[in-house]
Amino acid sequence: MAADEELIQKTLWAHKTLNVQYGVQEFYEQKNPMRELIRTILSHRTTYANEMTAYRTMMEQFGTWEGVRDAPMAELTDTIKTANYPEVKAPYIKAVLEAIIQERGEANIDFLHELTTQEAMQWLNRLPGVGPKTSTLLLLFEFHKPVLPVDTHVHRVTQRVGLIGPKVSAGKAHTLLLSYLPPDAKALYNFHKHFFWHGQRVCTWYEPKCPACVLQSRCDYFQTGRTAKLSSTPQKVSRLP
Structure with missing residues (x-):
């Protein structure tokens, strides 16, 4: 299996696993x-x-x-x-x-x-x-368009799991992860929400709760015991992402 195909399959697996963990979310109505x-x-x-x-x-x-x-x-x-x-x-x-x-x-x-x-x-x-x-x-x-926001939590979790490389920036991750996922707004909404929640609750920056993580079986960070800080370390603000 080609490297890109492996990453696509791993991304889809992680997406489906977190769908089960957190439940599929519906868009909530935005008005402004x-x-x-x-x-x-x-x-x-x-x-x-x-x-x-x-x-x-x-x-x-x-x-x-x-x-x-x-x-x-x-x-x-x-x-x-x-x-x-x-x-x-x-x-x-x-x-x-x-x-x-x-x-x-x-x-x-x-x-x-x-x-x-x-x-x-x-x-x-x-x-x-x-x-x-x-x-x-x-x-x-707001507009339910098929795009994928990558904030600090999404960036950190996808790096640790190994869906993107340790040197891939958040900006590059927007495009890379989007290419692995179906071009469906609801699916992308759930990917974002679930990885955001996972980063807040389980895969935290300090002391991630790896024993409680449903992704540990295929997580690079857990499998290798890697502890080095990743490229999503907070940086000084110059331009809003």
Whole structure:
């Protein structure tokens, strides 16, 4: 069996195994793509609770997207300080809002529903500071397009199991893992959710709970006893993923 075919089969096995472990999830209804775009920017390297606090405080303070766009930088930075790296996120938020409002005439990205997946990805990735993780999260969760977000948890678990190599970046993993999986939005949604949960609950960064892992029988990390840190070690934020 060719190396690529082996990886495809291993990826599908891991996907099916976690489907059984966590249960197949249905899409939950999203109604505000613009809100989710900004919340995704806020969510980078912070907890859900801190993301929500930052978003709620920002909207209470400035009221509208135009208000956020026009807010003094220092004031916006202070307002979202519960999210990590507010000094990085505030300029991106203002620049994204400015770009969208200037092009579309309003802070509204519902039109992405009508674009192909490739067109929508290209449009989002042209926004200041927006990279593949932000774009894929938005397109999968809000628009149900067949893309695969690879965050820190998904990246770490897929590396440890051996679905991607130890030097494959999160950006490259988006494309590589997608090529191994069916081009079906629901399947990709479940792959993302399950590997995310597995990274939070079992395959944690420090002291992974290998004896409790349903993937251990084919996991490179477990089988080799490897303990070296992988390339998903948190790095300083410069551009949002």
